Amino acid sequence: MIYFDNAATGGFKPNIVKESVKSLLDDYQVNVGRGSYDTAVFAEERVFECRRFLSNNLNNGHIGRLLFTANCTQALNFCVFGFKGLGSEIVTTVTEHNSVLRPIYKLAKDKNMTIRFAKPENYGGVKAESVLNLVNDKTAFVIMNAVSNVTGYKNQFEEVGQNLKGKIPFFVDGAQAGGHINFDIMGDNISALSLAGHKGLYAYQGVGVLAINKNYDLEPTNFGGSGTETFSEVPFSYPEKLEAGTLNYPAICSLYHGAKFAFDNMAYHNERLIYLSNRLIGGLLEIKGIKIYSEKNPYGIVSFAAECPSQILADVLGKVYKIAVRGGFHCAPLMHKHLKTDDNGLIRLSLSPFNTEDEIDCFLNHLPDAMSLCL
Numbered sequence: 001m002i003y004f005d006n007a008a009t010g011g012f013k014p015n016i017v018k019e020s021v022k023s024l025l026d027d028y029q030v031n032v033g034r035g036s037y038d039t040a041v042f043a044e045e046r047v048f049e050c051r052r053f054l055s056n057n058l059n060n061g062h063i064g065r066l067l068f069t070a071n072c073t074q075a076l077n078f079c080v081f082g083f084k085g086l087g088s089e090i091v092t093t094v095t096e097h098n099s100v101l102r103p104i105y106k107l108a109k110d111k112n113m114t115i116r117f118a119k120p121e122n123y124g125g126v127k128a129e130s131v132l133n134l135v136n137d138k139t140a141f142v143i144m145n146a147v148s149n150v151t152g153y154k155n156q157f158e159e160v161g162q163n164l165k166g167k168i169p170f171f172v173d174g175a176q177a178g179g180h181i182n183f184d185i186m187g188d189n190i191s192a193l194s195l196a197g198h199k200g201l202y203a204y205q206g207v208g209v210l211a212i213n214k215n216y217d218l219e220p221t222n223f224g225g226s227g228t229e230t231f232s233e234v235p236f237s238y239p240e241k242l243e244a245g246t247l248n249y250p251a252i253c254s255l256y257h258g259a260k261f262a263f264d265n266m267a268y269h270n271e272r273l274i275y276l277s278n279r280l281i282g283g284l285l286e287i288k289g290i291k292i293y294s295e296k297n298p299y300g301i302v303s304f305a306a307e308c309p310s311q312i313l314a315d316v317l318g319k320v321y322k323i324a325v326r327g328g329f330h331c332a333p334l335m336h337k338h339l340k341t342d343d344n345g346l347i348r349l350s351l352s353p354f355n356t357e358d359e360i361d362c363f364l365n366h367l368p369d370a371m372s373l374c375l
Contacts, residue, residue, distance in 0.1 A: 002323045002359045007149055007176055007301055007350030009198050009205060016257045017202055021250050032247045033227040033240075043249055050256035051239070054209060057263055058193060060185040061214030064238035068207055068247055068255075072175045073099040074222075075194035075210035078242060079143065079171040080107055082218035087140030087168075093118045093126045094334040095148040095155060100173055101334065104143065113140065119338060123151055123293050128159035141169035141191075146177035150335045150346065152277070152294045152301025154181075161188035166215060175199060178209075179262035180270055180298050191216040197251065200299075202258030207251035210242070218242060269353040270298035276351050276360060277302050283364035289371065293339060293346060300351035308374035310345040316373050321366045325349050 003011040030040045032047050047068075055066040069075040080103040090104050094117050108115050118130040131142065142164065146157050154177075161170050166189045174183060174193050179200025185193055193211045197203035212218060224244035226235045235241045262269070278296035285292070289307040306313055314327030328345040329336050336342040349363070 002355075002362060004349040004351060004355065004359075004363070005324045005326050006352045007199065007299075007348065008326060010200065010202055010352060012352050012354040013202055013204070013254075014258065014261045016261065017204070017254045020253050020257045021204060024250050024253050030249070031227075032249050032252075046256070047247065047249065047252050050252050050259075053256060054211065054259060057259070058183050058185050058211045059187060060193070060211040062212075062238070065212040065214060067210040067212065067239045067243050068252055069194075069210050070206065070248070071198075071208040072173070072194050072196035073208070075192075075208045076100055076143075076171070076173055077103050078210055078218060078221055079192050079194065080104055081221045082242070083141050083169050083171075084217055084219060085140055085169055087138055088112070089114045089116055089136070089138040089140060091116050091118070091131060091134045091139055091142040093120070093131065093144045093155065094338045095120060095126060095150070095153075096143075096145055096332065096334065097149055097173065097175065098331040098333070099175070100143055100145065114138075117334065118144075120148075120153065120155075123153065123339065125153035126155040128156040128163065131156075131160050132163055135164070135168065139168050141171060143171040143173070145173040145175070146181060146183075147174075147299050147301075148332070148335060149176045149301065150293070150330050150332045150339070150348065151303055152176075152297040152299045154297075154299075157190075158184075158188045161190050165189055166191070166213075169216065176299055176301070179259070179266065180273075182266070183211075185211055185213050186215075189213075192218065197255045197258070201255060201262050203255035204251050206248045207255050209255075212238075220244070265353075272353040273298050273300040273351055276300065276353075276355060276357075279357060280349060280351070280360050280364070283360065284367075287364070287368055293341070300353075300355075301348065302351070303346040303348045305341060305344065305346055306371050306374075308344075308371060310347045312374045313347055313370060316370045317363075317366070320373065321370060323363050323366065325363075 195209040197207040226240040310327035
């Protein structure tokens with residue numbers, strides 16, 4: 001199968017990631033932070049190394065405020081439901097994934113809050129000015145994604161944070177940007193950044209990252225065992241304050257090696273994705289009946305509409321030609337309404353730096369026949 005669905009889950013995993021997990025599974029399984037015997041201490045040291053590596057690279061200013069979650073969605077829920085502050089309005093964008101939209105809908109309903117949405121210009125990214133124009137003295141927090149998972153356009157989140165200057169909580173969904181952008185949490189006044197381990201950071205599924213600025217606190221929304229401060233109702237110290245329950249030790253080990261691989265090779269991988277996405281778009285332009293909603297980009301996301309429902313075309317490509325693409329609405333309903341693609345959705349190809357020119361050419365060669373089978 002040719003795999004073009006890396007924005008959902010990265011298909012390629014470096015050998016060092018696979019080997020680290022295999023080695024771990026061959027050894028004793030232990031619960032991190034719950035014992036003082038040698039294997040438990042060794043496990044805690046490995047998790048700490050991952051925590052320190054990510055904290056340093058994301059510049060959140062405090063190792064303990066680099067938290068591991070089950071996924072990026074859980075990290076975003078921690079931000080939305082654990083924010084500290086006042087206000088009756090939430091500012092976000094129409095480019096958001098449901099992992100942002102559904103939590104803020106819930107919060108707004110429960111607390112009678114208003115949500116204000118910034119829009120991009122045409123198909124592009126959201127400008128900082130569009131977000132900042134919605135901020136006022138009623139704003140509780142601002143939350144936005146770094147990169148659209150539908151179009152691959154980058155939003156001007158850095159400029160938003162720099163202008164807010166930490167005066168209003170500012171949360172960033174980095175699911176599609178992890179491994180492609182050098183985040184600077186302290187420098188850009190990001191209150192908390194959420195990342196998905198299993199996409200551009202090359203980890204296995206089951207681990208997300210919540211990197212909290214050292215100058216910002218979140219209230220816990222998840223309660224349970226921590227291995228420390230047993231007689232306290234809630235642990236006072238980070239990361240235990242928010243990191244309740246058993247950590248996914250194998251996934252965290254895969255994240256450590258995957259993130260190192262991603263950061264060490266970021267410049268090359270981004271250059272490669274710009275080249276591959278440009279090649280793909282150039283080929284799509286030669287095919288009749290295609291409307292493209294992306295430009296070449298370092299995130300590898302290229303979306304287009306054809307003269308048939310996107311989900312049917314995706315099914316044909318997968319079942320007949322063994323080419324894995326994503327059809328439909330990509331969990332981003334407001335973006336599709338903005339693009340006026342909320343009837344048939346879009347076909348999304350999300351590339352890896354390890355996809356090849358031959359794979360792209362194979363897709364382009366089969367696409368016209370696949371489209372004809374859908375009509």
